[in-house]
Amino acid sequence: MGPKVVEIKRNSGAAMDKPLPRKQRNLIVLAACIVLPILVAAAFWQLVPRGLRVPALELRIATVEQDLFRNDLVTRASAAPLHSVMLDAFQSGRVEEVLANDGAHVSKGDLLFRLSNPQLRLELVAREADRAQQISNLSMLRVAIESGETEHQRRLLDLNFALAQARKQHARLAPLAKEGVVSIASLEESGDRVARETQALDDETRRFEVEARIKRDGAKQMERAIERLDAGLKVVNESIEGLAVRAPIAGRLTDFHLQIGEIVKPDQHIGRIDQPGAVKLVAQVDEFFLDSVSSGREGVARVNGHDYTVSVSRVFPQVDKGRFTMELLFKGEAPKGMSPGQSTETRLTLGESSPGLILPNDSFINDTGGAWVFVVSADQKSAVRRPIRLGRRNNRQVEIVAGLTAGERVIVSSYAGFGRVERLQIAP
Secondary structure, three states, rough: OOOOOOOOOOOOOOOOOOOOOOOHHHHHHHHHHHHHHHEEEEEEEHHHOOOOEEEEEHHOOEEEEEEEEOEEEEEEEEEEEOOEEEOOOOOOOOEEEOOOOOOEEEEOOEEEEEOOOOHHHHHHHHHHHHHHHHHHHHHHHHHHHHHHHHHHHHHHHHHHHHHHHHHHHHHHHHHHHHHHOOHHHHHHHHHEEEEEEHHHHHHHHHEEEEEEHHHHHHHHHHHOOOOOOOOHHHHHHHHHHHEEEEEOOOEEEEEEOOOOOOEEEOEEEEEEEEOOOEEEEEEEHHHOOOOOOOOEEEEEEEEEEEEEEEEEEEEEEEEEOOOEEEEEEEOOOOOOOOOOOOOOEEEEEOOEEEEEEEEEOOOOOHHHHHOOEEOOOOOOOOEEEOOOOOEEEEEOOOEEEEEEEEEEEEOOOOOOOOOOOEEEEOOO
16 A cells, blocks of 8 residues: 555635725724824924024013112104294296305395296286276276266256246246236246256256266276285285295205206295204104103203203104104203204103012013013023013103012013914023
């Protein structure tokens, strides 16, 4: 017998492993794709510092201090002429002659420049012709009035003579009619003649009064027309005289740059004349102090190493780019030799000084409006945003009313690059 062959059957594993449905496999893969990045991010978040990373060299940090708050306003002010006269064009025209230079000192009445305007010359000729015509018409009317009065007097004489003759004739006929020498009809005709002459005299008187009143009214209207023409002629003459512009006051001519041949328009700014000697101070102030600054408030201006008393003379409440303008005058002795444009430091006292929690008035105020700050941690490695409330403010200090305590350190430099982050990581 040959050898016995034994057949060995291998287990394929088909009975042990069962294939999973495709839908269940897809859900498992999707869950793994979602959970795995979250776990990685959480682990990374625990390993890296939290908050926006900012170099320490870019930050200014100040300590909240219990100090004396000085309720004053320090600002830079520029000197300006106390009295100036603006030179604006009164008439349009072409520059024919320039007799002064910018920066020159002029006396009152000095001729500065001369314009030419042919249209004004033509208007002057036309107005003079109208005036002459009106005067001629008025003269003719007055002659007519005189002639009318003369004619009226002559007619009155004739009518009065005729009436007197009629009355005499009637008086002679009246007794004769009673005696029967003349007829009653002749007496009646005589009476009618008297009545007619009387009526003619009355009519002439009334007609002359009406005619004379009309002529007198016409003459008055012509006189008023001539007055209006004279006024207009005066304006034209003044306009022509205004083509030769003279200095209204003595002083220094400033911002004057006319050229021969240049066309000047009405109300065009030509320059100004600054009266020498007296000056005032003009300062631009943050709008925060608008309610605190008022006319009459006093302060000190330091000029050439000396202090001079000043007071606010005018406050212009119009705010432009977050600032308003105020003017100050020197009280008592004023600095000598101070030129327009020269700047100086002024300090106005707004109230009494008092103790409080103080921070420097720095750039963070502009970015937050004083509503919040970044408070630095004790280890100086991070800073957290915290709401605060401010009180008084001057150019160098702000008063902390709530949100901070003495000794805490605060970032006072600009927050412009921080966005809306709540936490900063301060890098060494």
